[in-house]
Amino acid sequence: MKPLAPWSGMTGLKREMDELLERFFEPRGDVFAGMGDWRPQIDVSETKDAIVVKAEVPGIEPKEIAVTLEGDVLTLKGEKRQEKEEKDEKYYRVERSYGSFARSFRLPVAVDAGQVAAAFKNGVVTVTLPKSAAAKGTTIPIKEA
Numbered sequence: 094m095k096p097l098a099p100w101s102g103m104t105g106l107k108r109e110m111d112e113l114l115e116r117f118f119e120p121r122g123d124v125f126a127g128m129g130d131w132r133p134q135i136d137v138s139e140t141k142d143a144i145v146v147k148a149e150v151p152g153i154e155p156k157e158i159a160v161t162l163e164g165d166v167l168t169l170k171g172e173k174r175q176e177k178e179e180k181d182e183k184y185y186r187v188e189r190s191y192g193s194f195a196r197s198f199r200l201p202v203a204v205d206a207g208q209v210a211a212a213f214k215n216g217v218v219t220v221t222l223p224k225s226a227a228a229k230g231t232t233i234p235i236k237e238a
Contacts, residue, residue, distance in 0.1 A: 131173055131190035137198060142229065144200055146220040155213040160220055162206055167220065168197040202228035 158171040175191040204222040
């Protein structure tokens with residue numbers, strides 16, 4: 094028997110609401126001017142030593158992606174260009190999206206900006222942001238009195 098889950102079909106709505114709130118609370122500026130309908134999907138995770146951001150950017154060359162870190166805000170910008178051929182083609186379906194994108198994230202902990210690294214493999218950009226020594230914290234041993 095399947096348990097009653099009244100919100101089980103709402104994942105799409107939840108994702109849209111999360112993106113709306115993300116755009117509302119994140120820093121704004123000219124980076125959002127001219128954005129297209131396309132936004133890469135992004136994962137942000139934390140390990141013991143670093144924050145790791147992975148962005149799916151199929152169809153984009155690594156040299157066309159800009160990764161910047163200003164204070165505690167990481168920004169990824171780029172553009173997915175439409176392939177244009179001057180053939181007499183008639184499309185029956187067009188589902189791929191194109192255009193400029195800019196995604197900004199406020200980092201949850203302080204990072205060592207001098208050690209940030211970005212890599213590109215199989216259409217995924219991985220940005221590794223090592224935590225600063227203060228953000229890693231320290232373990233304080235308890236002495237028996």
